[in-house]
Amino acid sequence: MARAASGPRSLLRPRAAEAGDADRRERRPLVLGLRLLATACAFVFMVAFAVVLARLTLHPSPASEALTHTNMRPGSSLRAYLDQPALRDAVKQIGGNLLLGVPFGVLVPLVAPRTRGLLRVLLLTAVVMLMVEFAQGALVTGRAFDIDDVILNTTGALTGYLLLGRRMSRAVHARRPRD
Numbered sequence: 212m213a214r215a216a217s218g219p220r221s222l223l224r225p226r227a228a229e230a231g232d233a234d235r236r237e238r239r240p241l242v243l244g245l246r247l248l249a250t251a252c253a254f255v256f257m258v259a260f261a262v263v264l265a266r267l268t269l270h271p272s273p274a275s276e277a278l279t280h281t282n283m284r285p286g287s288s289l290r291a292y293l294d295q296p297a298l299r300d301a302v303k304q305i306g307g308n309l310l311l312g313v314p315f316g317v318l319v320p321l322v323a324p325r326t327r328g329l330l331r332v333l334l335l336t337a338v339v340m341l342m343v344e345f346a347q348g349a350l351v352t353g354r355a356f357d358i359d360d361v362i363l364n365t366t367g368a369l370t371g372y373l374l375l376g377r378r379m380s381r382a383v384h385a386r387r388p389r390d
Contacts, residue, residue, distance in 0.1 A: 253321035272353030288359035312367025320380035336368035
């Protein structure tokens with residue numbers, strides 16, 4: 212009787228064990244040289260992204276000085292963008308801020324594997340984008356702090372992380388299988 216009760220379980224165990232073995236085989240880390248090359252390339256792209264981010268966000272715009280205003284209420288700028296008669300301007304503002312965060316979500320887990328994870332990427336992106344917005348508002352002529360930009364940049368980074376960053380980081384920095 213005991214054998215009959217454990218029969219179906221014993222049939223399932225090998226399949227589960229095979230599935231676990233397959234998972235372990237798939238998560239084998241890359242050769243050290245490839246890992247270093249992938250991390251170095253990601254680092255170079257991250258530096259290039261930081262330069263582009265600084266040029267786009269920290270470049271003075273004296274002509275816009277009269278139009279700038281600080282926005283501390285989430286959604287306020289989004290409503291203003293969407294209320295504009297030209298849809299193209301709204302798409303440019305919203306889409307641009309979303310796209311600006313995507314490289315961050317893809318590259319950060321590659322450069323710093325300990326930052327991998329939805330919550331970690333969310334927090335790190337929010338902190339970095341808050342610092343950029345604070346710098347804009349405090350130091351740059353014709354620019355202002357906008358909480359909606361932080362939200363859109365962070366959403367873009369999470370999108371990049373979920374679409375590519377997580378998979379790429381797992382491929383490059385996979386955990387070694389336990390024997």
